Amino acid sequence: MIIEQVETFPLFYRLKEPYGDANGYKAYRTAFLFRVRTRSGIEGWGECTDWLPTLEKGFRERIIPYLVGKNAANRSQLVTHIMKWHPRSAAGVSMALTEIVARYAGLSVCDLWGGLQRRNVPVYASFQSYTDRPDWIAQSLAMVKKAVAEGYHQVKVKVGGRPLKEDDQHISSLVDCLRGTDVEVAIDANQSYDAATALRWNRFFQRWDQWLWFEEPLPLDQIRDYHLLRSRTVIPVAGGENLSGTRQFLPAVREGAFDLLQPDLLHVGGVDALRDTLQLARYHGLRASPHAFDGALSRWYAILAQACLTPWSKMNHPSIEPVEWDGMDNPFSSLLSVQPVAGTVSIPQGPGIGAEWDMEKLEKYRWDGSIYR
Numbered sequence: 001m002i003i004e005q006v007e008t009f010p011l012f013y014r015l016k017e018p019y020g021d022a023n024g025y026k027a028y029r030t031a032f033l034f035r036v037r038t039r040s041g042i043e044g045w046g047e048c049t050d051w052l053p054t055l056e057k058g059f060r061e062r063i064i065p066y067l068v069g070k071n072a073a074n075r076s077q078l079v080t081h082i083m084k085w086h087p088r089s090a091a092g093v094s095m096a097l098t099e100i101v102a103r104y105a106g107l108s109v110c111d112l113w114g115g116l117q118r119r120n121v122p123v124y125a126s127f128q129s130y131t132d133r134p135d136w137i138a139q140s141l142a143m144v145k146k147a148v149a150e151g152y153h154q155v156k157v158k159v160g161g162r163p164l165k166e167d168d169q170h171i172s173s174l175v176d177c178l179r180g181t182d183v184e185v186a187i188d189a190n191q192s193y194d195a196a197t198a199l200r201w202n203r204f205f206q207r208w209d210q211w212l213w214f215e216e217p218l219p220l221d222q223i224r225d226y227h228l229l230r231s232r233t234v235i236p237v238a239g240g241e242n243l244s245g246t247r248q249f250l251p252a253v254r255e256g257a258f259d260l261l262q263p264d265l266l267h268v269g270g271v272d273a274l275r276d277t278l279q280l281a282r283y284h285g286l287r288a289s290p291h292a293f294d295g296a297l298s299r300w301y302a303i304l305a306q307a308c309l310t311p312w313s314k315m316n317h318p319s320i321e322p323v324e325w326d327g328m329d330n331p332f333s334s335l336l337s338v339q340p341v342a343g344t345v346s347i348p349q350g351p352g353i354g355a356e357w358d359m360e361k362l363e364k365y366r367w368d369g370s371i372y373r
Helices: 052-067 075-083 087-105 136-149 164-178 195-199 223-232 246-254 271-283 296-308 359-364
Strands: 003-021 024-038 043-048 120-126 154-158 184-188 211-215 237-239 323-326 344-346
Touching: 003 052, 024 052, 024 087, 043 087, 043 296, 052 075, 052 087, 075 087, 087 271, 087 296, 120 296, 136 154, 136 164, 154 164, 154 211, 164 184, 195 223, 223 237, 223 246, 246 271, 271 296, 296 323
Parallel strands: 120 154, 120 323, 154 184, 184 211, 211 237
Antiparallel strands: 003 024, 024 043, 120 344
16 A cells, blocks of 8 residues: 555635625635545545645645555554644545545445444535625525425524624524524524523524534633533533643543534544544543534545534434535535435445545545635
């Protein structure tokens, strides 16, 4: 399994209209995929995020020369070494080498991990609710309605980017729109509030019972305030997407900060760290739903990890927590052949990741090397 070649696929898409959350607006979407091939022809794909010029230069001058000639079976050693240079690139390499090892053994990634717990994994439609339009609330509701019409039973919308009164109007309208349905809603504040302000949302949570969770209402370094919030809010509190390793979740778990952990494969350190963090949640009787807004491949690995994860509770229905699925204008969400049907993704059989790439789209959206803002 000697690595012979690494080919990069930097992708760029200029949005028709900017959208965003409490952290600001996006004017474009990018992706950086790469294919690792061994001398025997076995391939594995990886993915990472950053500014495309930085990634392209880093791969060309450092990561590719380091990987070529190495044994893909030494996955942990190679990933740990690259982690010192660029953690997100290391996360991507962990994906590619995991797939190569699975294909070499003639196994699916899930079989390599010990086998499936389930063939179907629920996904929720995740929205960046804000635009510059004066009618942004109506636009947000229209996106949610479209997702519900497509069969999604769970959605996530944003708060924290506008004054509380305006967000109040948005969520009130959303609840009115969904009343009488079985659709569940998560709201994500992107660390925008203090504890007192976050607790003001309780008046909403008490009026309706179809909430999934309240995501990162406070800055993540305010662990004690999270513990206070969790003890007083009436729905589950979730967080952790930006924590950069399983170890960083430990203080939050010890302090009882979250009901639900949300590791992101691209941030937490790769495939093994993602699975370690999901298992950490189970060891402590917590739920877990991987954050996966950016990246078709990292999202797919998150879904595969959920397919192999033991249930949180024998009384829980459905038997596994949902995974995030980007519901916005983003052609990269359809790069892989696996797509949700009625809010559920079926796990295919076959070696490796069990999915095929749309090579035409990979070429269509290939970044031309120009500087972008």
